[in-house]
Amino acid sequence: MSQRRRRSLALLTSGVLALPLLTGCGAGDDEGGPAAAGQDIATTARDKVADGGVLRWAVDSLPNTLNTFQADADATTARIAGAVLPQLFVLDAKGRPVANPDYLEKAEVVEREPKQVVLYKLHQQAVWSDGREIGAADFVAQWRALNGKDSAYWTARNAGYDRIEKIERGKTDLEVRVTFSKPYADWRALFTPLYPKQVTGTPDAFNEGARGTLKVTAGPFGLGAIDKKTGTAALTRNPRWWGQPPKLDTLVLTAVPRAGRPAALAAGKIDLAEIDRAGADRIALARRDAKGSAGAGSGGAPAHGPAAAVTPAQATLSWAIAFGADEEKAEAEQENRLKKAEAAKRYAAEQKALRTFTVRKSLEPAYTQLAMNGASGPLADERVRRAVARALDRKALAEAVLKPLGLPAKPVGSHLALAGQRAYADNSGALGGQDTQAAQALLADAGWRRGGKLTEPSGAKAGPESAPQDDAKTPSGPGTGNDGLYIVGQDDGHNGELRSATADLVRALPAGPAAGPGTLPGGHGSGATGTDAGAFAAYAPRTGPSPVLAPAPFAAQQEASILAQAAALAQAAQPAPADDGKRTPGRDGEAADPAKASPPPAKQAVRTSGNMLAKDGKPLTLRFVLPSGPGSEALRTVGERITRMLQKLGVQTEMTKVADESFFKDHIASGQYDLALYSWPATAYPATDARPIFAKPEPAADGSLLVEQNYTRVGTDHIDQLFDQAVGELDEEQSRELMRKADARIWAAAGSIPLFQRPELVAVKPSLANAGAFGLGTPRFQDIGWKKPPTAKDKKKK
Numbered sequence: 087m088s089q090r091r092r093r094s095l096a097l098l099t100s101g102v103l104a105l106p107l108l109t110g111c112g113a114g115d116d117e118g119g120p121a122a123a124g125q126d127i128a129t130t131a132r133d134k135v136a137d138g139g140v141l142r143w144a145v146d147s148l149p150n151t152l153n154t155f156q157a158d159a160d161a162t163t164a165r166i167a168g169a170v171l172p173q174l175f176v177l178d179a180k181g182r183p184v185a186n187p188d189y190l191e192k193a194e195v196v197e198r199e200p201k202q203v204v205l206y207k208l209h210q211q212a213v214w215s216d217g218r219e220i221g222a223a224d225f226v227a228q229w230r231a232l233n234g235k236d237s238a239y240w241t242a243r244n245a246g247y248d249r250i251e252k253i254e255r256g257k258t259d260l261e262v263r264v265t266f267s268k269p270y271a272d273w274r275a276l277f278t279p280l281y282p283k284q285v286t287g288t289p290d291a292f293n294e295g296a297r298g299t300l301k302v303t304a305g306p307f308g309l310g311a312i313d314k315k316t317g318t319a320a321l322t323r324n325p326r327w328w329g330q331p332p333k334l335d336t337l338v339l340t341a342v343p344r345a346g347r348p349a350a351l352a353a354g355k356i357d358l359a360e361i362d363r364a365g366a367d368r369i370a371l372a373r374r375d376a377k378g379s380a381g382a383g384s385g386g387a388p389a390h391g392p393a394a395a396v397t398p399a400q401a402t403l404s405w406a407i408a409f410g411a412d413e414e415k416a417e418a419e420q421e422n423r424l425k426k427a428e429a430a431k432r433y434a435a436e437q438k439a440l441r442t443f444t445v446r447k448s449l450e451p452a453y454t455q456l457a458m459n460g461a462s463g464p465l466a467d468e469r470v471r472r473a474v475a476r477a478l479d480r481k482a483l484a485e486a487v488l489k490p491l492g493l494p495a496k497p498v499g500s501h502l503a504l505a506g507q508r509a510y511a512d513n514s515g516a517l518g519g520q521d522t523q524a525a526q527a528l529l530a531d532a533g534w535r536r537g538g539k540l541t542e543p544s545g546a547k548a549g550p551e552s553a554p555q556d557d558a559k560t561p562s563g564p565g566t567g568n569d570g571l572y573i574v575g576q577d578d579g580h581n582g583e584l585r586s587a588t589a590d591l592v593r594a595l596p597a598g599p600a601a602g603p604g605t606l607p608g609g610h611g612s613g614a615t616g617t618d619a620g621a622f623a624a625y626a627p628r629t630g631p632s633p634v635l636a637p638a639p640f641a642a643q644q645e646a647s648i649l650a651q652a653a654a655l656a657q658a659a660q661p662a663p664a665d666d667g668k669r670t671p672g673r674d675g676e677a678a679d680p681a682k683a684s685p686p687p688a689k690q691a692v693r694t695s696g697n698m699l700a701k702d703g704k705p706l707t708l709r710f711v712l713p714s715g716p717g718s719e720a721l722r723t724v725g726e727r728i729t730r731m732l733q734k735l736g737v738q739t740e741m742t743k744v745a746d747e748s749f750f751k752d753h754i755a756s757g758q759y760d761l762a763l764y765s766w767p768a769t770a771y772p773a774t775d776a777r778p779i780f781a782k783p784e785p786a787a788d789g790s791l792l793v794e795q796n797y798t799r800v801g802t803d804h805i806d807q808l809f810d811q812a813v814g815e816l817d818e819e820q821s822r823e824l825m826r827k828a829d830a831r832i833w834a835a836a837g838s839i840p841l842f843q844r845p846e847l848v849a850v851k852p853s854l855a856n857a858g859a860f861g862l863g864t865p866r867f868q869d870i871g872w873k874k875p876p877t878a879k880d881k882k883k884k
Contacts, residue, residue, distance in 0.1 A: 117822070121180045121506030122494050122843055125863055126446040128873075130855035135333045135871040141854070144342045144350065144359035148312060148319060153296040154279060155232060157242040162319075162339060169321050169337065169867045170305040171279035172212070172220060180506035181451060181862030183274050183770050188212075188306075188329040189220070191260075195273070198816055201251065202266040204273050210260055211328035214282050214304045222255040222262045227283035229253055229264075231292050238289035245774050246276050269814045271821045272771040280304075306332045306868040317341035333871025345716045351849055352439035358857055359849050361445070362717045363491070366847045372440035391433040392426065446850055446858030447491060449843040452767040453498045454487075454721070456728065456839045459760050461783075461791065461799035464534075464706055471800070471836035472517065473528035474708075474761075477735045479520045483727060484842035487720050491845050498840035501780070502772035502829045505843075506862055509772055509822045516830035517839075525735055529699060529706075536736055538700030540693040699736040707738040708760040711753045715746035721763045724841065728761070754797050765844055768862070772825050773813035780832055782806055800837025 149163040167173075174190055175183040185193055189209050197203035212220045231239045232247040251267040266273070282302040286292055300309045306327050310320035321337040342350045347359045348368050361369075371390055396404075408419040458465045458474060465471050480497035488495040498504065499512025518524060699706040712718070712725045722743070729739045739761065744753060753759050769775035778794035782801030786792050793799055808828035815821040832838070846859045856869040 117508040118180065118182075118503065118506050118510040121449075121862055122496060122504065123447075123449040123861060125179050125859065125861045126448050126848075127858040127860060128446070128850075128852075128855050130873060132330065132333070132869060134874055135855045135869070136874045137333060137871075138335050139333075139872045140336045140338060141334050141358060141857075141870065141872075142338045142340050142356045144347055144356045145319075145339045146344070147341050148314060148317060148339075151297040152300050152309075153281075153285070153292065155241050155243060156293075156297075157240075159242070162341075165339065166309065166319065166321070167279040168305075168865065169307040170300060170303040170309050170324075171281065172277075172304050173864070174206070174278045174280060175274045176864040176866075177770060177862060179861060179863045181504060181768060181770060182506075182508060189280075193274070195816065198269075202269045202273075202816060204264045204266075205256060206262040206264070206277075207256075208260045208262065209328070212304065213326055213328070214302045215308055215324060215326050216302050217326065218282075219259060220280070220304060221259050222253060224280055224283045224286075225262050225264070225277060226253045227286040228277060228281055231286040231289075236289070238293075240289075240293045245777075246270055246272060250276075269816050271813050271815055271818070272774045275771045275774060306330075307337060310336070327868075330868055332868040337867065337870075347849070348440065349436055351443055352436035354439075357851050358854060361847050361849050363720065363845075363847070364716075365849065366445045366491070368437065369440050369443050369445050369849055372437045373444070375437065376441040391437070392429045396426075442851065443849045444852050446848045447493060448846045448859035448861035449488075449493060449504075450767075450846040451504060451862045452765045452844045453504065453840050454724070454763060454765045454842055454844055455501075456841060457754070457759075457762045457764065457798050458837055458839075459757055459762075459797075459799060460835075460837050461757055463760055464708065465760055467532050468836060469528045469532040470534070470706075473525040473532070473735070474732065474737065475836045475839045476518055476521050476525040476528070477731050477737070478728065478839060478841075479731060480514075480839070480841055481520075483724050486723060486727060487842055488845060491847070493845055495842065498843055500826075500829050501766075501832045501838065501840055502776050502825050504768040504862065507768065507770065509825045511826045511829070513826060513830040513833050514840075516833040517836055522735065529735070529737075532701075534699040534701045534706050534736075536695065536697055536699055538695045538705075539703060540695055540700055540705060541703030697736060698733075698738055705738055706736065707740055708732070709758075710739040710741045710761040711749065711759040712741065712743050712763060713746045713749040714743035718746070720845075725763055757793075757797070757799065763841075773809060773821060777806075777809045777813070780805055780828075780837075781809075796837075798837035800835050802831065802835060805831045805835070 145162045145165065147160070147162060149160055149166065150158045152163060152166060153159060154163050154167050172189045173186050174193065176186050178184050187209070189212055191207040191209060193204065193206045195202060196205045206225075208220055214220060229247055229250050230236065232241055232244045233250060234241070234244040234248050249266050249268045249270045251265045253265075254263050255261065256263050264273075264276075281296070282304070284291060284302050285296045285300070298312065303309055303324065306324060306329065307321035308324040310322045312319045317340060319339040321339070323332050323335060340350075340356050342356060342359065344360075344362055344365075347356070347361050348365045350356050351359060359365075404419060404423060408416055408423055410416050456475075456478070458471050460466055460468075460471060465474070481495070484495040484497050496505075497514075499514045500510050503510035694700070695705050710725060710729065712722050714722075725741065729741060732739055750764075754762055754764065766779065779796055780801055781794050781796055782803060782805065783791040783793045783796060783799050791799060805828050808824050808831065812821045812824035812828065815824060846861065848859045850858050853873045855871055855873045856866065
């Protein structure tokens, strides 16, 4: 097994690979430039924030462990640790590490030769919640637990700790001297968070003791009750906290799935929640409706949501079935209509409640990339990978996702840092920008040609387009691509009949006298009860009568017309029989004359790839794997755009949408893909954290590849050497320059192509201060709180 030590493990959530957000090093304020988007947290001075109160903050799930150094630690683990444990270094708004004055008076390299020595000077009032001073004993215990020498400790990462030679007390109890056996540029990454020696002192305490509780803490908050039944973890003020006191009395982390967060916000269950594009759109619509800038739907319902999604034809068909002659279908449809009416009513109530929220926006400390599997297939050829990369309009892809949200849409130029971080530089020039001619030349050089002869069986990944595949459950409804829409003239393959909503409507309409033109079902004389009429009102059209809603006579005429057109087209498509005045052998039961020689068999036409590329009898077809679950809509949109860009180049894609839970395990990690979209978080310590992501795969004894976290399987010895040099270089500027060189090499290898920084959308109450979209920065938990009501003086200033 590889001896490389990984500092972070990859986690996957809804098609996104996630690493813990860590700190970095550096000097020089102008390096890296400005952040692509600043924080949006309603920054407010502490004297303007009220003392007390409760904040309910949504998380994806309660943590399986409270030990951030274990393999199953997640984002909630990190959030709790950030509030209750010492963080020696935190990230500023540009994602740059700074010493945390609540714990450190100073931390610096005091010796470089013969060995690197770092001296920590701790805050003189820093104590654990049991009253014991934070000191060298805690550093020693954490080092021994994480250095990898004692296999009894179940650790997920130990990079950096394995370079420490010894830790000792300084001149006073407030000083800690750390001596390294090998130079370590990312020393600031160590001891954040710092656990008390009660957690790290023994394997049992480390492995099991800190999974469900933390008896000793040292942050502005302490850990209260974790209630799995209610899905909440309470953080309460730490009475021994020596710094500025927290503004909130209690911070309640509440587990709410992302899809359910708009409803939870509306119900008052949470006050702060990261949301997806759909949730942000709902809040924007609610606020717009509150201002009266959009008309309401039927009965005062919103002009959007489940009621607005029903077309007039669907509404009429529903009414026809509900009051039709088939009693069983009528009863089922009436029950369905009541459920839909309740859903519409519930949606309207939620929209009214969502008016009280706002959406704060920034860019996450993570970027979305196109990953190309270079282990086998066409993408094993670097020229093909580079051609695919140069076919991409990265600016257009970024704009497709970020521009509608009002966020900066500049493509990411580095694999190892984001704009604002000191190691950032746009190194995409090492590969080159979008250039169709250059991409075509690369493919031609690799032997791929348009119109190439195909020797594969007909239908085996040949042709100008590959049908999308889906091994997950296909969602239905508007916006899913499976909303029941049929194209006129399209045969659905059932009974050889032309299918249309009109035909269903005709078959479902109840017998009886037809209503007059423009009369809507459910009106006077329809026999509908008040409840039924109300249920239909939620699905009624918002405009005047439409011919599509007219009853049977018009519908029957329209159906007959469509069927007649279809029959005429079908007849026209039949080839006219040849007639030379002689009877054709075999017609009317006559046998063919055996004396007459049969015509020679037609010569089979040679199949070619046409306008698409082929080589060695095979078309250039790439398997494109995407997650299918909610929250992945943006990835699928980007995937479809990439498919069209590659098609112009002559490259086919075979798109497969897979369930979120199998996306990573069964496809990315196992290498069962050619193209995939997923996100890597940025890190302030790329020399340490990014090494396993881009390390050259190593062969194992059984012939397989050890890829660490390099799921593209693309790497070089030179890239590995640059990482090794950077992590051991104590000159910070030189270390960052080595990282930039490594990034240029990663671009040139074209295993992964950074596209755009992920959007961060957070729903909050407008009165919440110092919280929201934190961007690249670390939350300062003690400053979060509720704004004080404006005074009479404040109102006069306005």
